[in-house]
Amino acid sequence: MTPLILLLALLLPPPASPNAQVFPSTATATIYGCNQLNDCSGHGACRSLKNECECTRGYGDAQEAEWMGYRPSYDCSVPTCPFGYSWGGLPAPNGTHAAGGGIGGSTGRAHPKAECSDRGHCDRETGTCVCLPNFRGGACDYSVCPGKGDCSGHGKCLPMQVMAQMDNALPLSKNQNTTSAYFQPDPEFTKTWDQYKMQGCVCDSSWAVGLERDERQEPEWFGPDCSLKRCPSGDNPDTAADETDCTDVLAPGGRGRGRAGNKCHVDCSGKGKCDFKSGTCMCFPGHYGPACELRDALAAF
CATH class of the missing domain: 2.10.25 (Laminin)
Structure with missing residues (x-):
C-alpha cells in the first residue's frame, strides 16, 4: 500500500458496519481513536480506523445490537438489560434475522430475543x-405462579419442562412421551420456546402422589394456587365396596390409570362435607370420626 493510499485510509471514514453507530469524524479523532470517546467507558475496544467503539456484552455488543436493532450508546456507557425469548413478537421468514434470532417452526421464525x-x-x-x-x-x-407467585406456600412453582417429567404432577400419567420436545434440556434446539417460561404449581402433600401401589391419585393441597386442603380420606362404611381402591381407575384428567394397590382419595369417606379451607370434615348425622369413617350403631338409617 502506497503512503498516499495509507493516508487516505486513515483519514476517510469507512463504510458503516451493520447496527453500529459511526461518529463524527475528524483527522484527530480518527488518528487518536477512542481517547476522545472516553476510551469506550471501560466496556469496549477502540477501533481507531473505524472511529468507533466495539462494546462488550451487556453494553451493546454486535449480537445485542442485532437483537435490538441499535446500540444504546456510542461510547459503551449505557448498559443493556438481560435478553430472553419474547413473549410476543412477529414471525419472520427463515433465513432472515429480522426476528432477532428467535425460534419457531419449519416455515418461519418467531419469539425473537x-x-x-x-x-x-x-x-x-x-x-x-x-x-x-x-x-x-x-x-x-418466567411467568409468576398463582398464589402470590409462591403457590400459597403449599407447593412448588415449576416450569413445564420439569413438570412433564414428574410422576406426581397433575394430570398423572405413566405413559410419558420421553421423545417429546418438553423432555429435551436445551430450549435452543426445540420448538417449545415456552418450556421453561410457563410455570405452574405442583402442590405439597403429606402422602405420596402417583399411580403406583399405596400412592394416592390426588395431593393433599390442591387448586391452581394450592390454597385448598383435602380432608381425611376413608372408605364409606355404608357400602360393601372399597371406594379407596383405585386399581385400574382412571385418574382425574384422564391420562393414566392406577396400578394394583393404588389409592383413591375419598374426602370424609363420602359421609360428610369437607371444608377445603381448613381440611376438616363436617360429618352427616349418624357418622363420626376424623374422616366420618365410623357409623353410629344406634343411629337410624
Missing part, C-alpha cells in the same frame, strides 16, 4: 429489568 423478553422495562441506569405484573426473572422470562 428481546430485552426483558418484551414483558418489562429496562432500567438503563442499572441494566436491570423492571418486570410487568405476573412476570419475573432477570429477563422477565
Whole structure:
C-alpha cells in the first residue's frame, strides 16, 4: 500500500458496519481513536480506523445490537438489560434475522430475543429489568405462579419442562412421551420456546402422589394456587365396596390409570362435607370420626 493510499485510509471514514453507530469524524479523532470517546467507558475496544467503539456484552455488543436493532450508546456507557425469548413478537421468514434470532417452526421464525423478553422495562441506569405484573426473572422470562407467585406456600412453582417429567404432577400419567420436545434440556434446539417460561404449581402433600401401589391419585393441597386442603380420606362404611381402591381407575384428567394397590382419595369417606379451607370434615348425622369413617350403631338409617 502506497503512503498516499495509507493516508487516505486513515483519514476517510469507512463504510458503516451493520447496527453500529459511526461518529463524527475528524483527522484527530480518527488518528487518536477512542481517547476522545472516553476510551469506550471501560466496556469496549477502540477501533481507531473505524472511529468507533466495539462494546462488550451487556453494553451493546454486535449480537445485542442485532437483537435490538441499535446500540444504546456510542461510547459503551449505557448498559443493556438481560435478553430472553419474547413473549410476543412477529414471525419472520427463515433465513432472515429480522426476528432477532428467535425460534419457531419449519416455515418461519418467531419469539425473537428481546430485552426483558418484551414483558418489562429496562432500567438503563442499572441494566436491570423492571418486570410487568405476573412476570419475573432477570429477563422477565418466567411467568409468576398463582398464589402470590409462591403457590400459597403449599407447593412448588415449576416450569413445564420439569413438570412433564414428574410422576406426581397433575394430570398423572405413566405413559410419558420421553421423545417429546418438553423432555429435551436445551430450549435452543426445540420448538417449545415456552418450556421453561410457563410455570405452574405442583402442590405439597403429606402422602405420596402417583399411580403406583399405596400412592394416592390426588395431593393433599390442591387448586391452581394450592390454597385448598383435602380432608381425611376413608372408605364409606355404608357400602360393601372399597371406594379407596383405585386399581385400574382412571385418574382425574384422564391420562393414566392406577396400578394394583393404588389409592383413591375419598374426602370424609363420602359421609360428610369437607371444608377445603381448613381440611376438616363436617360429618352427616349418624357418622363420626376424623374422616366420618365410623357409623353410629344406634343411629337410624
